[in-house]
Each structure stands twice: as C-alpha cells, then as structure tokens.
Amino acid sequence: MATIDVTLPKLDPIKGQKSIPLEEFFTSGHRTCQGCESALVMKMMAKAAGPRTIVLGSTGCMYVANTTYYSTSWVIPWMHTQLGSSGSAALGTAAALKSLMRKGKMKRSRLTSSRSAATAAAPTWASQLSRRP
Amino acid sequence: MAAPSVTIERGKGPEEIALITGSEAIAVACKLADVDVITGYPIRPYDTVMQYIAKLIADGDFDCEYIIAESEHSQFEIVKHASVVGARVFCGSSGVGWMYAFEALTVTPALRVPMIAMVGNRALDDPGAFGVEHNDALAVRDLGWQLVWVDSAQEALDTALIAYRVAEDRRIFLPCAISCDGAFLTHSQGLVKIPSQEKVNEFLPRYDRGDLLLHPDNPITIAPQANEDWLMEIRRQTAAAMERSAGVIREAYKDFERIFGRSYGNPFFEEYETEDADVVLLGMGTLSTPVKVAIRKMRQEGKKVGFVRMRWFRPFAAEELAKCLERFKAVGVVDRDFSLGSPFHSGVLATEVRAAMNSSAKHPPVIGFICGLGGREVLLQDVEKMTGIVYEAAAGKTQAPTQWIGVRE
Numbered sequence: 001m002a003t004i005d006v007t008l009p010k011l012d013p014i015k016g017q018k019s020i021p022l023e024e025f026f027t028s029g030h031r032t033c034q035g036c037e038s039a040l041v042m043k044m045m046a047k048a049a050g051p052r053t054i055v056l057g058s059t060g061c062m063y064v065a066n067t068t069y070y071s072t073s074w075v076i077p078w079m080h081t082q083l084g085s086s087g088s089a090a091l092g093t094a095a096a097l098k099s100l101m102r103k104g105k106m107k108r109s110r111l112t113s114s115r116s117a118a119t120a121a122a123p124t125w126a127s128q129l130s131r132r133p
Numbered sequence: 134m135a136a137p138s139v140t141i142e143r144g145k146g147p148e149e150i151a152l153i154t155g156s157e158a159i160a161v162a163c164k165l166a167d168v169d170v171i172t173g174y175p176i177r178p179y180d181t182v183m184q185y186i187a188k189l190i191a192d193g194d195f196d197c198e199y200i201i202a203e204s205e206h207s208q209f210e211i212v213k214h215a216s217v218v219g220a221r222v223f224c225g226s227s228g229v230g231w232m233y234a235f236e237a238l239t240v241t242p243a244l245r246v247p248m249i250a251m252v253g254n255r256a257l258d259d260p261g262a263f264g265v266e267h268n269d270a271l272a273v274r275d276l277g278w279q280l281v282w283v284d285s286a287q288e289a290l291d292t293a294l295i296a297y298r299v300a301e302d303r304r305i306f307l308p309c310a311i312s313c314d315g316a317f318l319t320h321s322q323g324l325v326k327i328p329s330q331e332k333v334n335e336f337l338p339r340y341d342r343g344d345l346l347l348h349p350d351n352p353i354t355i356a357p358q359a360n361e362d363w364l365m366e367i368r369r370q371t372a373a374a375m376e377r378s379a380g381v382i383r384e385a386y387k388d389f390e391r392i393f394g395r396s397y398g399n400p401f402f403e404e405y406e407t408e409d410a411d412v413v414l415l416g417m418g419t420l421s422t423p424v425k426v427a428i429r430k431m432r433q434e435g436k437k438v439g440f441v442r443m444r445w446f447r448p449f450a451a452e453e454l455a456k457c458l459e460r461f462k463a464v465g466v467v468d469r470d471f472s473l474g475s476p477f478h479s480g481v482l483a484t485e486v487r488a489a490m491n492s493s494a495k496h497p498p499v500i501g502f503i504c505g506l507g508g509r510e511v512l513l514q515d516v517e518k519m520t521g522i523v524y525e526a527a528a529g530k531t532q533a534p535t536q537w538i539g540v541r542e
Contacts, residue, residue, distance in 0.1 A: 067357030080356035085210040092214030099169040099198040
C-alpha cells in the first residue's frame with residue numbers, strides 16, 4: 001500500500017437545506033444572471049466536493065460568466081478547457097497526478113471523483129482511475 | 134537499456150552508440166527526460182514514436198502514464214492539462230491528425246503550456262500522401278509554438294532535450310514542436326550517441342511551474358475569459374515570451390555543448406560550404422542530404438554554391454539570417470511546402486526569407502522553389518537545376534520568383 005502524505009478531509013454527504021455547510025468554495029465574483037440555477041449548482045457541488053478539488057470548466061456560461069478576467073468566483077483551483085474537452089481535461093489532470101505521485105515528484109493523496117448529475121456544460125471534477133497500490 | 138533496435142558499439146565513454154530511427158531517438162529522449170505523461174493516437178509516420186515509447190514502458194525502462202486517446206483533439210487536450218498540474222509531457226502527430234488537434238494546438242501556447250510535440254511531417258489531405266510536406270507543422274506558426282526542423286536522428290534526440298530545457302524555462306513556458314520529415318527521418322536509421330542519464334540530469338532541471346501550478350495548495354484560476362479590455366495585454370505577454378526565446382535557445386545550446394561535448398554552432402541555422410559561395414540554397418529538414426551531396430558534386434565542377442539549413446523556424450532569426458544571406462549574389466529557397474495565394478505564389482519559407490531580407494541594405498534576388506511535396510524525392514538533378522536558375526538570377530537575368538521543380542508539365 002503506497003504511503004499517503006496528505007489525507008483528504010472527510011466530507012459528509014449534504015442532505016437537506018439545513019445541513020449545507022457555510023464555507024463557500026464558489027463565491028461572489030461571477031456575472032451570471034440573478035437566480036441562475038447553474039451558478040447555484042456550482043455552489044452546491046463545490047461544497048459537496050470540498051477544498052481538495054480541482055475543477056476543469058469547459059466553455060459555456062459557467063466559464064464566461066464565472067471567470068471574466070480579472071475576477072473569478074472559484075476559491076478552489078479551476079482551469080478552462082475546450083468545449084468538447086472536459087473528459088480529456090479530467091483524464092489529463094488525473095493521469096498527471098497519478099504519475100507524479102507514483103514517481104515521488106508530488107506528495108501523495110488519494111484521488112477520487114465526485115461526478116455531478118448536471119448538464120453537459122458542467123465542469124468535470126478530477127479525477128479518478130482507481131489504481132492498485 | 135532496452136531502447137535501441139541495434140546496438141553496434143559500446144563506447145568506452147559514458148555514451149552508447151546505437152543505430153536508430155528519428156522516431157526512436159525521440160522516444161529515447163523522452164525516457165532520458167523522465168517524461169511523466171504521454172498521449173498517443175496512431176497516424177503514420179509519427180506513430181512509430183508511439184511504438185518505441187510503448188516498448189520502453191512495457192520493458193520497465195520508462196515510468197510514464199501512457200494513454201491512447203480517441204482522437205488527436207483529445208490526445209493534445211489530455212497532455213495540455215497534465216502539464217498544468219506539473220507533469221512533463223510529450224505528444225505528437227502528423228498531417229491531418231495534427232490538424233484534427235488544431236483547437237488544442239491553438240490554446241496550448243496561449244495557456245503557456247510547455248508541451249513538447251513531435252510532428253512527423255506528412256502531406257495534408259486532400260489529396261494526401263504518406264510522405265513529407267511541411268505544411269502540417271507550419272500551420273501553427275502564428276500561434277506561439279516554437280518550431281524546429283531536424284535532419285538526423287542524433288539531432289532529433291539532442292533537440293528534444295534542448296526543447297524541454299527551453300520550453301520549460303520559466304521565462305518562456307511555450308510549447309515546442311520538433312519536425313521530423315515523414316519516412317525520411319521518422320523511419321530511417323542513423324548512428325546516434327545516446328548520452329548518459331547523469332549528463333541529462335545535469336542539463337535538464339525538474340519541470341517546476343512554481344506559482345502557476347494548478348493544485349489544491351495553490352488555488353488559482355487558469356484562463357479566465359478575457360474581453361477587449363484585457364485581451365491585448367495577455368497576447369502581449371505571450372509575444373514577449375516568444376521574443377525572449379531566442380536568447381534562452383542560445384543559452385541552452387551553449388550549456389548543451391559544455392555538458393555533452395557536441396556543438397551545433399549557430400543554433401538557428403546551419404551553414405554548409407558557404408564561406409566562399411557565390412550563391413546558396415536554403416531549406417529545412419532532410420532535403421539537406423541530397424542538397425549537400427549535389428553541392429559536393431557541383432563544387433568539384435568548380436561551382437561555388439553553399440547551403441543554409443534552417444533549424445528554428447519559430448523564433449525566426451531574421452536579422453542573423455539577413456546578415457548571412459546578404460553576402461551572396463542570389464538565394465534559392467527550397468520550400469517543401471506550399472502557400473497558395475501568398476506573395477508571388479511562393480512557399481512559406483521563401484516568403485519569410487524575403488521578409489527577413491527586407492531589413493538588409495543589400496537585396497540579392499530570392500528565388501522560391503517548390504520541391505519534394507508528398508515525399509517526392511529531391512533529386513540531385515533537381516538541386517543542380519535549382520542551382521542553375523539561381524546562378525542565372527545572380528547574373529542579372531530575371532527569373533520567375535517561384536518555380537515548381539520536378540513536376541510533370
């Protein structure tokens with residue numbers, strides 16, 4: 001079993017409005033319309049995924065409106081990717097983390113994924129390929 | 134080391150000598166550079182590098198995540214993102230495969246991703262051919278890719294190491310495409326001195342993105358959408374990186390010579406028999422072989438002709454090239470590419486050479502030749518014919534500015 005250098009925080013599933021944690025990982029700084037449900041979904045998903053998450057955002061409202069230079073609403077790391085590339089972006093991110101951790105070039109932590117049930121324009125959350133240690 | 138197909142000599146020094154193709158030389162360079170993530174998508178003639186990489190990994194000589202993507206577009210997108218998270222990456226394609234990745238190719242330099250790619254130059258569809266034509270790699274020439282053409286397996290290996298050093302320099306962070314002529318370099322073998330891992334480790338530092346690393350410990354936003362209020366400033370920054378790259382290239386070659394004991398002289402272009410030449414031909418890639426053979430033959434006949442082989446097409450060493458070329462009575466540019474509708478209906482290289490010469494006080498005639506497309510050989514008689522035309526131009530007889538050589542009329 002490979003040694004783990006960084007332990008991920010334990011995240012409880014969020015069930016119901018009253019148990020939503022207060023800490024924001026998708027905050028103000030975006031330019032979506034008032035009441036935008038996509039932005040609301042991003043906010044909730046970011047809370048569910050937690051702080052040890054990398055977000056890949058393909059082109060769409062959730063790119064243009066959320067990250068209009070020079071503001072960003074993402075508190076966690078986020079990178080733009082091409083319209084049809086969210087799968088490739090997540091795969092590349094995961095492959096790099098896996099390779100760097102295995103080769104001792106990066107502190108090891110578990111890699112897991114939480115996939116949203118949102119639309120095709122939603123970002124893809126990095127990343128997992130489960131691997132035998 | 135399991136990499137070389139045929140090891141013909143174990144040198145006494147730390148360098149092994151092997152008889153390997155241009156593709157295999159690039160694969161060996163990836164192993165020496167300890168690349169972390171490689172994606173592949175098969176298209177001839179680049180895909181031989183995929184086979185050599187796969188063998189190195191399967192034999193346990195190379196630890197690397199190796200992913201066969203479902204298209205070139207995904208192939209280049211995957212490594213683009215792997216690079217941003219800190220992985221040293223390698224990719225590649227040929228011809229229309231490279232074109233299929235074009236959206237990814239466009240954003241890669243703008244994202245300041247130091248990807249190294251091998252282009253096995255191949256004629257574009259349609260009508261297509263398996264053989265060499267330079268238009269595939271040249272298609273990205275405006276976008277911020279560094280572009281270099283090599284003409285031997287040794288130069289391919291050395292240039293790959295230099296490319297990682299230059300591209301991953303924090304002052305640059307631009308991708309680099311190394312062009313190897315399809316079949317003539319990708320598939321043909323040459324003797325290659327393979328350096329030791331110790332020397333490579335001394336030459337090539339670890340890839341370190343610093344504060345640009347995408348990681349939960351560094352929660353940045355990469356590539357937010359810009360508008361007319363900020364786009365130009367961002368482009369200007371990328372342009373500044375390309376402007377700095379010539380200096381970094383020079384430093385890297387100097388250090389390469391110091392560590393590996395191999396000197397390439399001027400990094401940007403090679404001069405062959407130009408010291409006392411009246412006229413020169415200029416070109417890129419493996420056409421250097423028939424050209425040099427023909428030049429030796431013509432020299433024996435008393436013709437003072439030389440050859441300038443461009444290595445780095447981007448950044449284009451315009452002032453240096455102009456200073457070199459203005460010495461001659463006429464210049465013949467051999468384009469293994471086409472540029473339909475361009476000034477004088479020339480090739481890409483001729484147009485760039487003429488632009489470079491514009492800064493010179495002297496203006497020797499520049500004749501553009503289109504030759505060798507689709508892998509058609511550049512024959513010795515073609516070279517002699519082109520030289521003859523250039524001599525005519527040097528003598529003051531007006532020549533057509535662009536001539537297609539070796540074509541059935």
